[in-house]
Amino acid sequence: MNFPSWTLLGQSLLSGIFIGSLYGLLGLGLSLSWGMLRQINLAHFALAFLGAYLTFQLTSVVGMDPLMTLALILPCFFAFGVLMQWLFSRFAISPFNSLLVTFGITVIIESLIQWLWTADYRRMDSVYADMKFKVGTLYVPIPELFTLLIAILLSLSTWALLRYTDLGRALRASAEDGQIAAAFGVNEKKLALLLSGFSAAFAGVAGLCLALSYTLSPSQIYAWIGVVFAAVMIGGLGNPIGPLVAGIVIGVAEAITMALISPAWAPLVSFSLLIIVLLTRADKI
Amino acid sequence: MKLITSMILAATALLLALPAAAAPSGPPIKIGSTLALTGPLSATAMIHKLTGEIYVEELNKRGGLLGRPVEWTVKDDQSKPDVARTLYEQLVTVDKVDLLIGPYATPNILSAIGVAQKYQKVLVHHTLGIPSLAKYDMQFPAWSVGYNPETTVPNTLFDALASTTKFPKTIAIVTSKFPSVYMMSVGAREVAKKRGVKEVLFLEWEFGNKDYGPIASRVKDANPDFVFVGAIGMEGNQLLDAMKKIDYVPPLQFFMYPAPGPLAKAPGAEHAFAASIFEQHPPFTNNPTAAAFVKIFNERAAKAGLPDNSVETQAAASYSTWQVLEAAVTATKSLDDKVIAAWLKKNKVDTIQGRLRFDGPSNFGDDLMRIKQVQNGHWVTVWPKEWAAPGVKVLAQ
Numbered sequence: 204m205n206f207p208s209w210t211l212l213g214q215s216l217l218s219g220i221f222i223g224s225l226y227g228l229l230g231l232g233l234s235l236s237w238g239m240l241r242q243i244n245l246a247h248f249a250l251a252f253l254g255a256y257l258t259f260q261l262t263s264v265v266g267m268d269p270l271m272t273l274a275l276i277l278p279c280f281f282a283f284g285v286l287m288q289w290l291f292s293r294f295a296i297s298p299f300n301s302l303l304v305t306f307g308i309t310v311i312i313e314s315l316i317q318w319l320w321t322a323d324y325r326r327m328d329s330v331y332a333d334m335k336f337k338v339g340t341l342y343v344p345i346p347e348l349f350t351l352l353i354a355i356l357l358s359l360s361t362w363a364l365l366r367y368t369d370l371g372r373a374l375r376a377s378a379e380d381g382q383i384a385a386a387f388g389v390n391e392k393k394l395a396l397l398l399s400g401f402s403a404a405f406a407g408v409a410g411l412c413l414a415l416s417y418t419l420s421p422s423q424i425y426a427w428i429g430v431v432f433a434a435v436m437i438g439g440l441g442n443p444i445g446p447l448v449a450g451i452v453i454g455v456a457e458a459i460t461m462a463l464i465s466p467a468w469a470p471l472v473s474f475s476l477l478i479i480v481l482l483t484r485a486d487k488i
Numbered sequence: 489m490k491l492i493t494s495m496i497l498a499a500t501a502l503l504l505a506l507p508a509a510a511a512p513s514g515p516p517i518k519i520g521s522t523l524a525l526t527g528p529l530s531a532t533a534m535i536h537k538l539t540g541e542i543y544v545e546e547l548n549k550r551g552g553l554l555g556r557p558v559e560w561t562v563k564d565d566q567s568k569p570d571v572a573r574t575l576y577e578q579l580v581t582v583d584k585v586d587l588l589i590g591p592y593a594t595p596n597i598l599s600a601i602g603v604a605q606k607y608q609k610v611l612v613h614h615t616l617g618i619p620s621l622a623k624y625d626m627q628f629p630a631w632s633v634g635y636n637p638e639t640t641v642p643n644t645l646f647d648a649l650a651s652t653t654k655f656p657k658t659i660a661i662v663t664s665k666f667p668s669v670y671m672m673s674v675g676a677r678e679v680a681k682k683r684g685v686k687e688v689l690f691l692e693w694e695f696g697n698k699d700y701g702p703i704a705s706r707v708k709d710a711n712p713d714f715v716f717v718g719a720i721g722m723e724g725n726q727l728l729d730a731m732k733k734i735d736y737v738p739p740l741q742f743f744m745y746p747a748p749g750p751l752a753k754a755p756g757a758e759h760a761f762a763a764s765i766f767e768q769h770p771p772f773t774n775n776p777t778a779a780a781f782v783k784i785f786n787e788r789a790a791k792a793g794l795p796d797n798s799v800e801t802q803a804a805a806s807y808s809t810w811q812v813l814e815a816a817v818t819a820t821k822s823l824d825d826k827v828i829a830a831w832l833k834k835n836k837v838d839t840i841q842g843r844l845r846f847d848g849p850s851n852f853g854d855d856l857m858r859i860k861q862v863q864n865g866h867w868v869t870v871w872p873k874e875w876a877a878p879g880v881k882v883l884a885q
């Protein structure tokens with residue numbers, strides 16, 4: 204076996220970091236709603252793709268800059284997240300039932316996307332698509348770098364908000380023990396609405412990143428679920444930095460596997476890591 | 489002379505006085521099938537749905553089948569072979585259709601073949617990629633890839649490359665593990681070896697892979713003269729995107745089953761090759777039936793919002809399926825599956841992709857796959873020469 208060139212290894216490492224950051228970004232909202240609201244929100248993936256299609260539409264048809272689309276998408280998604288939480292609370296959906304209900308919502312959103320944009324592939328043309336720069340022999344694409352930076356920014360801000368603000372303390376207290384938190388004057392229901400709104404808005408941001416770098420088709424919604432679930436579980440439920448770190452670990456491990464062994468072995472990596480984590484530190488998840 | 493002229497005029501007047509075709513009457517002939525209307529295969533299945541709708545409309549305008557109107561029941565198999573099996577059972581036992589048409593995609597077609605065999609129904613199908621798996625003697629492929637496409641298609645490709653001044657010395661074969669694509673890629677390895685082309689890289693990835701960066705980097709690192717990409721759907725575009733991000737375009741590249749519209753428009757795809765049975769240019773459109781279909785498909789696809797409105801392999805295979813079924817029913821004047829199957833085995837059918845025969849192994853006939861190339865952002869057939877678009881030849885990078 205020939206040892207691969209350093210350029211190949213370096214480029215693969217970069218590729219792994221970039222896709223890992225997208226795993227982390229997709230996992231951020233999922234981890235928060237799972238860990239703090241006790242909802243396994245499968246609809247998060249469908250929302251991310253709806254965000255991607257809306258970005259595509261606003262950019263390709265209306266002619267907006269892709270980044271500016273967030274000004275429209277984020278408030279709408281926040282409102283959707285609030286509405287979804289209100290309904291969950293109104294009908295007292297249990298954590299297990301949330302999995303079924305959100306799967307139903309996923310199917311509805313997928314059908315909506317297919318109805319509006321057809322099942323055919325869509326690729327957004329944007330000014331950012333071809334932007335890249337070179338560091339030595341390595342190429343750094345701007346859309347992927349943007350995804351990495353936004354994932355770091357959102358994960359760290361959410362972590363700081365949860366750790367250092369009264370709002371964050373109240374959210375953590377509610378997640379820990381809602382009744383005791385309520386006894387101390389924390390309005391659990393309002394906080395849940397807020398958190399659900401933020402999670403949905405994070406899906407909108409992930410949608411923008413998907414649209415910037417990937418070809419879209421409605422069925423792609425399901426292609427991301429397995430690996431992002433692994434990142435969320437490895438990273439720890441309710442931990443805003445965990446999915447990003449775990450996502451990058453998975454992404455890099457997959458990319459290096461592709462570069463050194465075979466791309467066909469890459470899918471084994473994320474689930475092997477998940478099994479190892481479940482066996483060794485299940486209590487920390 | 490005067491008499492002949494009068495007779496011609498009288499005959500013309502009579503023809504003009506007649507309606508185009510008698511309106512079909514009586515109970516409808518029910519034809520049933522499934523298509524992957526949702527799920528990962530749905531983008532391509534929409535082409536088959538549109539083609540089927542156009543064909544049935546036109547068929548009914550021509551007088552239907554055996555003078556009776558045709559009714560097409562199409563169900564959504566969700567891109568899942570198990571669902572396809574269940575739905576074909578339903579079509580036969582509950583909907584009690586008279587005839588069956590195949591679904592889209594190899595695994596689903598194999599499911600449908602199983603049901604057709606159980607109920608001894610004829611199944612004409614499109615786009616079955618692994619001929620050796622079609623064991624049932626009343627299944628008929630309308631996608632003319634021949635019985636050994638894994639050998640014949642790469643050979644046609646290398647013949648096309650040999651017509652240029654830049655026949656490759658080295659090859660990288662990178663492939664999805666999607667079964668029909670993988671089979672072709674493995675076949676290409678053998679053919680390349682026999683044609684004296686040195687393999688410098690062979691890579692395979694799971695269908696649904698999301699990160700093509702490391703694959704692109706490995707291809708660039710191997711620096712082959714020619715890259716054979718065993719990709720299905722958008723996989724080819726994703727690999728091209730990844731190669732573009734590292735400023736790499738292979739000197740020569742071939743894509744097995746690409747999404748043709750998006751690939752032709754992709755940066756870095758100029759001069760890329762693919763296989764095809766039909767492109768909407770002469771000599772294919774010299775056939776009036778093909779030309780009429782192209783016209784109506786282009787209009788209807790635009791109306792349906794499909795990003796790519798052109799007729800190529802998928803639509804042509806789908807159209808041919810209907811042509812085969814119509815030809816057999818019309819010739820036998822029968823809906824009896826055994827009678828139809830016996831006729832198909834003995835006769836050839838003219839379709840828009842060429843003349844099909846069903847007397848080979850597994851009822852496969854000739855390999856009619858041609859090689860097309862992206863030239864100025866459009867697919868044009870370049871090989872064999874007799875099927876090349878007017879004034880077009882194979883171009884090397």
